[in-house]
Each structure stands twice: as C-alpha cells, then as structure tokens.
Amino acid sequence: MDRERLGKNRYFLKTTIRDQIDISDNDQNKGVPMPEIQKPHSDGQQLLDLVPAEELKEMSGMKLTEAIGDRRTRRKFDPESMMTLKELSYLLWATQGVRKNSGTTIFRTVPSAGNRHAFETYLAVFNVEGLEQGIYRYLPLDHRLVLERKVEDLREKVNLASKGQVFVGAGSVAFIWAAIPYRMEWRYTLAAHKSILLDAGHICQNLYLASEALGYGTCAIGNYSQELADKLVGVDGKEEFVVYMAPVGK
C-alpha cells in the first residue's frame, strides 16, 4: 500500500481540521433549527412498549468488574434461545436509553460529543418474546419500539448484509446502528465525522458489557455490505446510513 496515501488518509483521526476551518460557521449559529434527535415515525406504524428503565436497574447480579473482566467477542449463538422483552429493554436502555430529561436537554446512558447523539438503533429481531420477526427501531425518548417492517427470511438477509458472517444472523437479535451525520454536522461541520465514530464505540462497548452481564454475548461488526445493510433497515444511504452492527445471542 502507498504509504503517502495512507498518511493522507490519517487526517481523519486528528483534530487538525478544527485549526483549519471555523467551526463556529455552522448551521447552529446561523439559526437553523436543531435537527430532531429521534427520527419520527408515521401514525400507522405499530408501537411496542418496553419494560420501563426503573424496573431494569436491579436485574443483573453481575458486578461491573466481572463484566469488564469477562468481556470478549462471542460468535457462537443458540438460534433457538428466546430473549425476554425485559432483557432486550435492558440492552436498549444501556446502549441509547435516556437517563435524564431536564425538559430542554436530554442525556443518555452513553456519552456523545456535544450531546448530539447521531445514531438511530435498528433491530433485526429473530427470537424475542412477544415480537414477530422483523426490523424494529428504538425510540429512546419514548423507550418504545416501532415496527419498521416484517421481513421474510430475515436471518438469511442479515447474513448477506454482513457479507456472509453467518453468526450475525444466528442470535436472538442483531443491533444495527445507522448514523444521521447532520445531527453532528449541524454543530461541528467538517469535524463531525470523527466524533460520530468515537460515539459508536461507546454504544457498542455498553452493549458488550450489558450483554455479558445478562449472560449473552455479542460481536462488533465493522465489515458489512453498505448497500445491503442500508436496504435491510430501509435508510437512504446518504442522510442516514449503517455504520456498525452487533448480533446478540446466548
């Protein structure tokens, strides 16, 4: 590989861009309204209640130190294993849940640069108590799920979207995170993109630890088909696109 080309591409990992451009020349300071922090759903879509956050906090007996110490990537799942709705609620709360809503500012269980939270969480649900197989989306502000659509042969489609990594479609559920970059660009313009990826790491690490604490396993997936993953969750690939995935199973 051309070392000069590699070197040029590294600019993305640095904060140098903040010295080269004026970030204050952003849409926020121009008075453009803040983008919605949760994508809306249409009236006709089915909504499903999750187990409230207050009922989730005591559910794991595992100490944080143990969860951190035992964490590892797991790629063998039992496809028959049924995840409870309470367990799924816990994983969603741990990865994107709201921990404090002051009325004007909403804070979540994960940090985010400028509290911009550029992600939508889609779920490929295979085996979760009370849920039909399909693609769902988490609504953090409501702590509910919205059914995006039922999908036939979902496991196979997830396998194709993850470039044949068959274990991705073999768990109880697969988390699929899509970024809406403008949420971050509205404030940080060209410096937004590094922060979006840093944010993704926090989300997935919380999924690793929360899964471990419940006796489940997960695997971060960065190698997937952009086109098939975007198509699977139904995003346009431009204003919103998949950046990370993670199956969860026993």
Ligand SMILES: Cc1cc2nc3c(=O)[nH]c(=O)nc-3n(C[C@H](O)[C@H](O)[C@H](O)COP(=O)(O)O)c2cc1C
């Ligand atoms: C950003 C990122 C992308 C990854 N993508 C994949 C992937 O596409 N397929 C896979 O099998 N593992 C993937 N992994 C898992 C790593 O291979 C794994 O974390 C690594 O081997 C270390 O193992 P450990 O997590 O058990 O410590 C990814 C991990 C990260 C953090």
